[in-house]
Amino acid sequence: MAMAKPHHLILLLLLFFTTLHSSSPSPSNHIYNVADNVPFFVNKLGPFNNPSETYEYYELPFCNPDPIVKKKESLGEVLNGDRLSNGLYEFKFREDKIDETLCQKKLTINEIGSFKEAINSEFYFQFYLDDLPFWGFIGKVEDQSLIHGGGGSNYYLFTHVQFDVLYNGNRVVEVKAFGDPNRAVDITKDVVIDVKFTYSVIWKATELRFENRMKRYSRASLHPMYRQVHWFSFINSIVIILLLIGLLSLLYTRHLKSDLKKYSNANEEDREVGWKSIHGDVFKHPPNSSLFFAVVGTGTQLLILLCFLLFLAFIGTLYPYNRGGLSNCLVLLFTLSSVFAGYSTASFHGQFAENGWERSVGLAGILYIGPVFVIFSILNIIAISYRVTAGLPLGSIIVILCLYAFVAIPLLAFGGVIGYRLRSVFQRPSATKRYPKEIQQLPWYRRTPFQMFIGGFVPFSAIVLQLHQVYASIWGYKIYTLPGILVATLITVIVIVVLVNIGLTYIQLSVEDHEWWWRSVLCGGSTAIFMFGYGIYFYARSRMVSEFRCYLFAIYTSMLKESESPISSKKQHLLHYIKDELFPLESEVYTQQGHLCLNCMLYWKSLGEEMSRMIEIMLL
Template sequence: MHADVRRSAIFCSFLVLAQAFYIPGFSIKSYRDGETIPLFVNKVYSDNTELQYAYSELPFVCTPSGRTHSGSSLISGTSLSLNLGEVLRGDRIMVSDYELVMGNDEEARYLCSHQVDRKGLKRAKEIIRDGYVAEWIVDNLPGATSFVTTDKSRKYYAAGFKIGEEYYSSGSTEPQYFINNHVTLVIRYHQAPGKDGQQGKKVIVGFEVFPKSIEAGNRNEDGLPVDIHNVEYGMELHISPNTTDAEGEYADPSSVSETDDLDDGATLTIPYTYSVYFREEEKLEWQNRWDMYFVAQDESSKIHWLAIINSLVILGLLTAVVAVIVARTIRGDIKGYKDGGVEEGKAKVKRVRGTRSPRKSAEKGGLLDHLGDADADADISSDEESLEDITGWKLVHGDVFRPPPYGGLLAPLVGSGMQLVFMAAGLLTLSCFGVLNPSFRGGYISVGMGLFVVAGLFSGYFSSRVYKTFGGQLWQKNVLVTGTLIPGLLFATVFILNLFVWAQASSTAIPFGTLVGLIALWLLIQLPLVYIGGWYGFIVVGAWDHPIKTNVIPRQIPLQSWYTKSVQTILIAGFIPFAVIFIELMFVFKSLWQDKSGYYYVFGFLAVVSVILIITVIEVTIVATYVQLCSENYHWWWQSFLVGGSSSIWIFGYLLWYYFTKLHITGFVSSLLFFCYGFLACGVYGLLTSTIGFLSAYAFVRRIYGAIKAD
């Protein structure tokens, strides 16, 4: 009990420490009054689909004019250079024509009037119908829609703003679509820290966007609405149907669909305007400006604590089971094994006093002699019974280190798993200390890719050592399989899925140049690192030593109980780690699919749950391996690997349940992307935990059989 309390205190201390560090950016940009602030347009995305699109490429928005912004070298319509993570997450950032000048309010300003044909109008309706929101960026802050908490005590942000609205009038079955052609931009600022603040400079701490739909009519000669505050009619996306048929004769308008002829040349002019207001925030410091995006997550901190308590309870029960097995059962088995006189598979039969050979007994033939023989037989029988008590895991000591079938596949999988362990540990550590955060756009993917490539050293090292332990000799072939198997499968899957996304003209599609760069990273950097690590692990370090020699003839495995069979064991064992993390998974899923405009940033909680998960996987695998060995089944290599990653099966099942009950994803391509990428994520997680389970089971088996050897 005291141990559990101490463990809880340590985890809580770690959580506080992890949340105390936050590096919101690497440099502070301050502005003086009258200085131009660039506004960048990025992409549009929706919770109802996995497809994203570049905002600047939409057919119904203003075309960039190509002019240079005053006071800067930025030219509207030029794309910014992006890091690898930004490209892979679908960002397409471009300089816009919107002009923001620090301290200058603009009640209404004209941007452009854009003509949209029927095809563009149809596309606009699809975007609005699917619930797309736009992401604009000012000073690395995404434009946000502001909300108030349920108790109205705090305001928080949700990144992005709606493109338009779908409206059903009373008694109508056909929806009307209104586009938001006017935006009110509110820039919130604070006095700059240090010398810049003394010089009157300011820093941006908030960027809010309030969209509005305003009709095209009732405007002055500058294209501005006469009354921007009291709007009676919105900008409806509607072009009257062509009421003439192919022969030029009049047709009944009620029988003509608006989309019957998309190339009839008809257009709709959409005027775009905007307002700008600067407001000072005295209480919000620059280093805390991202807190507004995390308020919604802070409100759920009680549930996060519940997840940790749930995980600790499960871990405490499992730890007690492991302690009983190690401290009592195994130690007792080892003591009985040594007392029974069994060493290295040979029974030492004790010499019994008063025992005579059958021949001498028969020669004497007396009654006393027969009684003496009976006593001797009783002694021998007693000794044999003591030897028969040595059962279970002790009987398979001569086969427990026998190389598994398909060891040439298991070794590369373990190596790739260690590569993922290094990458995940690095990402989680950097996130907890604030180095990786939402202000570092694309940082998680970019740094993750870098860590994965560098971890090729660990991949080759562990793969080669395991391979040599299995008795393999062709280490260069093993290195090649290790460096290409898992990365090759991932790349091939992503490439095939990318073909579907390319066909949709989505910004989620990975550009061809980026694909070539990924191949170069893989084959020119990662693969040589795997080779170096493999050479060092196979040639320099070598195989792990086993405490007991393997028998020449394998032992026959008895009939197994239902719960020790592979499928049952994997499913039962996998449920325990899943129970540890399923509450935190709810927040991860919500951040990824239900609330894409938000950011998951409670990495302190995630780190604690991850540590508990790793310990749970280790203990579950040890218990499952011990039960298997007690059943005299020495095929534990693959079993421990599969048991370690078995919780991924439950996670994928949870993902299916989440899709059908919580999400509203529509379309074949979006569903395909969801299931395929979800399956890949579960596979990567399963490979990571499988490796942890395998290595922990290996250490456990070496330890208990080494204790027998060390008489």
Template sequence: MHADFRILVCRLLALLGAISSVQAFYIPGWSIRSYVDDEAIPLHVNKVYSDNTQLQYAYYDLPFVCPPTGQKHAGYASGQSVSLNLGEVLRGDRIMASDYDLAMGQDKECQYLCSHKTDRNGIKRAQQLIEDGYVAEWIVDNLPGATSFVTVDKTHKYYAAGFKMGYKDFSPVTGKPRYFINNHLTIVIRWKQAPGRAGDQGGKVIVGFEVYTKSIEAGHREGTGCPQDVHAENEGMELYLSHNNTHLASQYPHSSYLPPDDDLDDGSTITIPYSYAVYFREDDRVEWSKRWDLYFNNQEESTSIHWLAIINSLVICGLLTAVVVMIIAKTVVGDGRKNAKDGGLEDNKMKLKSKKPRTGNRSPREKSNGLLDQKSEVELDNDSSSDEEFVEDITGWKLLHGDVFRAPAYAGFLAPLIGSGTQLVFMATGLLILSALGVLNPSFRGGFVSVGMGLFVFAGIFSGYFSGRIYKTFNGKDWRRNTLMTALLFPGLLFSTIFILNLFVWAQASSTALPFGTLLGLVALWLLIQLPLVYCGSWYGFHHSSPYEHPTKTNSIPRQIPEQPWYMRRIYTILLAGLIPFAVIFIELLFVFRSIWQDKSGYYYVFGFLSVVSLVCIVTIIEVTIVATYIQLCAENYNWWWQSVFIGSGSAVWIFLYCVWFYWTKLHIQGFISGMLFFSYSLLACAVYGLLTGTVGFLTAYAFVRRIYGYVLIHHPEHTLHRIKANDHGSAIKAD
């Protein structure tokens, strides 16, 4: 047995290693694009974003950048929008063609782009974006433009997606802040010979896209618009406008009053010249399939932390597994066998204990111990008469056999929730499998959200099926009403919340605001595709599937529930049961939060580790639900239906508290709108997670309860689960 256990552990560790090894494996999603010398390469501009706010803006919506001219470059007219998938739209991408000219192998020391005039409002907007630390995202060959860094020991280089719009310093004279715009960009394209036949024909693939910024004052430029010396130390382009005294004199005659600079409208403008340089450099150290690895900061250092998270999860899950095995193997099964042997019906005979003590000579030892002679236990037929009293040996959870499957309160609300929860379980399982296999990866921009939305809509058929069958098990009659609740309740609440939050984002003119056409598309997916799928699944589950069978019958009169101990109160049970799954995932949760809230480029990559931790978390939730449900039944409380949902979703409470802690200690979010969006989306994500895990808890408790009450009837049909009682005189014994 010990050898088998060691083999099982070795196989488990090998499986974990195999799953985690796919963390850097990418299925591109697109064929490798190669370029020959002098072939035009399109450069697309996307958006600007910051770690200090939740608001993003389209690059060409900024009033101080060069607007698109409409000329064609690499087959695209500048300002032309690129087709986006649903995930890209939802994450705030607004990708457009630009006026930057790039051709494979052609270096440009300096290329003038434009000189753009902007007024005080534009200057104020630029200063605010620089103050908030906004960075711009450009795209070449599906790679985001990156700022290059090296580690402290200078042995590794890594990328940070995006480049800063400008920088801020303070005047050495006045001490006031000054803002400088980065108006000269150096673009470095790193390439490698293409593999296979394309490489033999001179093809090259892009393995790196770096952007280096510089601020150069307009007076240090030649007539062509290019700086006199790009590599020299030049004065920066400060975003500052002096007062237009002539305009102010006409606007405020006979007055020495001047409004503040923020409210000043004197017609002054500033001209910002923009230029860029392009360099192509060969880099044989990076494979095309590994070109995204540079965007994953400190990948090697974080791997040990991910393994620590897995070990922590396995230890907690292993201890909990031992508890569950003890409950099932020794308590449940042992009680069944004991009662079948000592208190059961066997060959129409029962074991009774004498009501009167035995008379006669007894040894001092027997008297001191109060022992009865074994002959005082007699076997009587069911129809025999005796003045002995039956002592029932059914305690704890076995007393609830006539009430444990009683339909819960608000059963018509529980069935749709469980149906929607199964929909989320299917979607999450599919996303984790595809991500761990490398199908969903950063090169598939917006793929995670798009595929998740597709899986959610398709899973409507499973949602309807489970909801309809559970509703039928609860003796429901109006299946069409249940179908509509399943199809409209959870998706409706989700859509309404997102729509209300979208109004606030619209008011800020952010690119994360969903366009009206996208909202109509989401409504069409919901009502024209998902609702019919839910209807079909519910119709089949209600009309063509039998209700779930229960091993015991339900009494007509509910049993009175005794007073429960303090730890069985709902709030304490939820918090205590939810703490254990949270302890399993909290280390990996930190990486997920960093990817979503701190690094808004969204390049989370270790889906292999995340899949393992998620699997262990689900197993932990299953085991916690079994333990908590068994304790509740032993306390003679048969209201386990809703309790199992709350126990399964208990870790969502701790995750939301973790979000609050992360906000106050790790983030530097500024502004009311950004803070509201953070907490709103965090609460929404925790609610979705809670419904998913609550469904897992419900299905687990349902299977467990049916199993333990059905075990005795299947393996020990003589077990006295049916209520047994004596007649008024204690002589006749009858089984209900």
């Protein structure tokens, strides 16, 4: 892999930072004098029950300026689905407007049909005033079968919108929009109709401080009921951890004492039974090692990416409705963290083999981004065909491809070179056998499918309550504003996965089954299968019924299943082993197993979350 020149990388990063920079003014610029124009933009609209399916505001025949000027957006805003444009509404600081005429239009039959379809789907709009998002419905439906014995439904279009703007001193702190039902126009009949669109702006003083103006957007997530759910889920996870520790302690105490007693009383020839009889097989070079080490690097990269994102959310850098903030951080951190993927892949590969580390590093570069790119491409084509804001323009796609080709790949190669040169020497605690011991036929409860079920179900049961909140946030129904709980949940899940799989590996080794590498991968990663199944359940229980959403979810499902083939090659974290002693040998296997399960579970989980997040940032 060719290395880019340093000054080229620096130039590309500088260009990237300019695209990442949001055009939102800093707090010092949110100061206005009386009669100053307050920045206003229309953004998008979409169905209330499908919050991730959004369209540009002027897709409906509202009053529009001539010309329509699209706001220059950062890469993160584009990925987030924001499409800000200028509007005819005027907001002058602390100047009320009453029944101000926006425009007068003659709606054609086709335009009335578009409005009726949108009102029937409970469409809402999203505007921005002084970088504050606010929403409102475009109309309402009245079921006449409940009134005077009538039949059918009547459709009413809100032609008057009232804006209540709250200010503190010379700053805007809150905005609300209401459609006036008393001025709604009946558009039930498919006839040409003249409509006059008007609006009012009412300015009100408030004691709410400017620094706290974003807190109201997370108020629903901080409701006591939701907090109880979060804490109950966390306590549930802690209880499961304590139970697992107790069960594992009992298992080890009982079996190890019995084994050590048996070995101490047996002849030297009779001691080669149980897990000691396979000490020459458990550290054999795993098959498909290049792919295996590639997963090591990819998992390291995703772990670092996840930790940085949670840290930024925890300190408040990432907050709700920071337009494009999360998308910007995802792109930036994933690009820069490629160096860790290359370093880890080459370092672990170098412990087993002198040659071929370049192939492992190359696989690390496509193992994760490959499935994501395929999903992204298919979703983008569908989004463009449905004219939703998820469809990315060609310029944004080129920027992303250039970032990966000219920044991420060189950093990956650079990390690979450094990792291979700084590799440590792997010392096996015992000599490996040329021919591995034959594995006997095992009962069904000791085979891979059942152990995968146990290895996935136990961690899933600890996070199922929290998972509902996460999926609600991913699909746009709720704002997740408790990063501390999310960090605690992630840690508990990792601990549970490691504990469960240490126990499963002990059971496997005790029956002289030395093929623990890939089984531990499947057992540790099977939690993601349960999480994905819960995602299907969540979708079925929701009211996301549009054809676009059905296509979207079907592609998401099929692409995730296709991604399971490379995902099956999971990773290990090899430590320096203690030589030749019986008990330390098994302890080291369990230590490796813990690292392996930790890394592979994080990789599966991160891939599922990243694909879900890709859907979110494309559709929000």
